[in-house]
Amino acid sequence: GAGVSQSPSNKVTEKGKDVELRCDPISGHTALYWYRQSLGQGLEFLIYFQGNSAPDKSGLPSDRFSAERTGGSVSTLTIQRTQQEDSAVYLCASSLGGRGTEAFFGQGTRLTVV
Amino acid sequence: AQSVTQLGSHVSVSEGALVLLRCNYSSSVPPYLFWYVQYPNQGLQLLLKYTTGATLVKGINGFEAEFKKSETSFHLTKPSAHMSDAAEYFCAVRYTGNQFYFGTGTSLTVIP
Numbered sequence A: 001g002a003g004v005s006q007s008p009s010n011k012v013t014e015k016g017k018d019v020e021l022r023c024d025p026i027s028g029h030t031a032l033y034w035y036r037q038s039l040g041q042g043l044e045f046l047i048y049f050q051g052n053s054a055p056d057k058s059g060l061p062s063d064r065f066s067a068e069r070t071g072g073s074v075s076t077l078t079i080q081r082t083q084q085e086d087s088a089v090y091l092c093a094s095s096l097g098g099r100g101t102e103a104f105f106g107q108g109t110r111l112t113v114v
Numbered sequence B: 001a002q003s004v005t006q007l008g009s010h011v012s013v014s015e016g017a018l019v020l021l022r023c024n025y026s027s028s029v030p031p032y033l034f035w036y037v038q039y040p041n042q043g044l045q046l047l048l049k050y051t052t053g054a055t056l057v058k059g060i061n062g063f064e065a066e067f068k069k070s071e072t073s074f075h076l077t078k079p080s081a082h083m084s085d086a087a088e089y090f091c092a093v094r095y096t097g098n099q100f101y102f103g104t105g106t107s108l109t110v111i112p
Helices: none
Strands: A005-007 A010-013 A019-024 A031-037 A043-050 A065-069 A075-079 A088-095 A109-113 B003-005 B010-014 B019-021 B024-026 B032-038 B044-050 B056-058 B064-068 B073-078 B087-094 B106-111
Touching: A005 A088, A010 A019, A019 A088, A019 A109, A031 A075, A043 A065, A043 A075, A075 A088, B003 B087, B010 B019, B019 B106, B024 B073, B032 B064, B032 B073, B044 B056, B044 B064, B044 B073, B073 B087
Parallel strands: A010 A109, B010 B106
Antiparallel strands: A005 A019, A019 A075, A031 A043, A031 A088, A065 A075, A088 A109, B003 B024, B019 B073, B032 B044, B032 B087, B056 B064, B064 B073, B087 B106
């Protein structure tokens, strides 16, 4: 595809359940980011992947959050034992990796924990 | 600490009026600067960016921004607002690290 693709676009889950959010970056982009956007808030950095380097996990809010990127392409963000405060829009972005290159964003996954 | 500040979480302008959205950054190293726009229920779209060279940067939809090192600012402007400009605008900065630092956003309302 031409852009960053995220699935599902919407997810409603019960408190305590695990969820997986998927991101397909733009082909050839070596960098991949996950951000969280809560209602009326800015973007909160979660995790960053760059090529084969160890990911920057400094933004993950708790050990319930994890992410992986397989084969340098598709990424999955997993939230275990979801809580109501996890409700937010989760945005994925990819870029060519150079410091001056911009990030291209997907449409996001709206997660609602009930 | 590296940070981005967007002054004014909500800005309202009349159609045809000047749009000015403010962004200031704090950095001890030269930054790369970006403005993104987010329409309802969509992801973020790049409006423009400053990396090196000319400090006045032109972007899409008639927007431009000027990098002023002495003021540590990168304000976004558009001479004449259009109804379609109503959206959320985010300023972002990238330093030597990996991530983009985003401001908290400014919601622009255009009054007919």
